[in-house]
Amino acid sequence: MNDVTENETGLQESRREIVLRPTAPIVPASNIAGSSLMLVISIMSFLACLTLGAVIMVQDTANSWQSEISREITIQIKPEPGLDLDAELTKARDIALSFTGTTSAMIVDSAATARLLEPWLGEGLDMEELPVPRLVIVTIDEASPPDFAGMRAALEESVANVFLDDHRTWVDRLIAMANTTVIIGLGVLALVFTATILTVVFATRGALSGNHHIVEVLHFVGAEASFVASKFQKHFFLIALKGALAGGLGATLCFAVASLWASVSLATPESDQATALFGGFSMGAGGYIGALAIVVITAVLTALTTRITVIRTIMEIDLIRSDPTYSIS
Known part of the structure; x- marks a missing residue:
């Protein structure tokens, strides 16, 4: 009877130890790779927001020029x-x-x-x-x-000796310049997002490689691929969100400083030339909404890329395990 009581007590203590024992996350909360990825995403987000702001300012300035030119025609007499x-x-x-x-x-x-x-x-x-x-x-x-x-x-x-100049040639050139600027800006944004996606893929595969045995064992004992992917997805989403916010705030601060410089340096040759091309360096509400959209898109793209990468990697593990010569070492 005493032996049974002692066994029950030992079993309860073992269960208590199992319950109280802290569980380590599949993906470490912070490591060197995560910090590096956050820095890369910050830089990418900064460049994307700068590009978007520059495109918006040039587009607004071109529209202003077009409106001013379209309001007037010139008659010349030699x-x-x-x-x-x-x-x-x-x-x-x-x-x-x-x-x-x-x-x-x-x-x-x-x-x-x-x-x-x-x-x-x-x-x-x-x-x-x-x-x-x-x-x-x-x-x-x-x-x-x-x-x-x-x-x-x-x-x-x-x-x-009269000549009528309706400025149509200049208006057409301004429209072409604005459209070219928009196309170039969209191209740069596409390259930035592509580079971000590739960076996230490499970072995710690196994290999977470092935790390969853990992921493989979890999946072997019944953990669904979506469950494992959700852990990586949450981890990299938070990293991307922090990095994108830092990059977006940095770009916004740059525009604020440039706008302050333009307002302080009025009537100087440098300020006149810069203002003629970029206006008052003000992105307007559309620019800030666009910067916020870039932050959200970067974080969401990172999360989706991570999820797809993890699920594909686990599918590769399943293919390897289906090989008759495979064995867990």
Whole structure:
């Protein structure tokens, strides 16, 4: 009777030890490989957010340029001896205003023309001695533009040495540039995501290689492939989420610093050139939403890539185990 009691007591103590014994995770919570992967994902996310922000800013600037150019057309009249330039300018302005879709027209006087040429020819220009064309700037309705062909024909019929520039060539070039920028940006984003996926695949296979016997034994005793994959998936999802957040915040901080620099360095040549291309370095709400989307997409892609990689690896283990010559060492 005492022996039975002692056996029951020993069995209870053994069960208590089994219950209280801490279980080690299949994938270590933190290791050198995980830190390296987080750093790589941070860099990839940083580059992706920078690319997206640059594309959005260039696209917005191109749209602004396109809108400004599309609102105006220019009538040029070249001077020649004996030509009453002022009368021809007035005539050209009146013809332009006679067309439906034209909202206003302004003759650029000699003083304003001289100011436009000062950066290249210096001050104190005598416009009477220079064969510089005089301009009439015509503002048009973007929604309902005038008949440019008809206006051009009417001007050439009534005004001497006239040329109508509707800026269509520049608008087409801006549209082509904006579209090219978007395509290049999407290409860079695709390369970044591809590199991230390949990095996650290598990292997952490395973690599986380091825990190969554990995974194999767990699967051998009945653990489903989805169960094992979920452990790796959760581990790498958290790593990717932390890394992507760090990269996204870093890119956002860079844009904030650039925007602050642009606002402080107003009216300087460097700031003017940068602002002309990138605007005020402000991504706007769409840019920040896009950066957040990149963070989420990076984490989700990492999780899916990890899951697929683990399941495929376990399938390879099953194929190896189905070999009659296979044995567990």
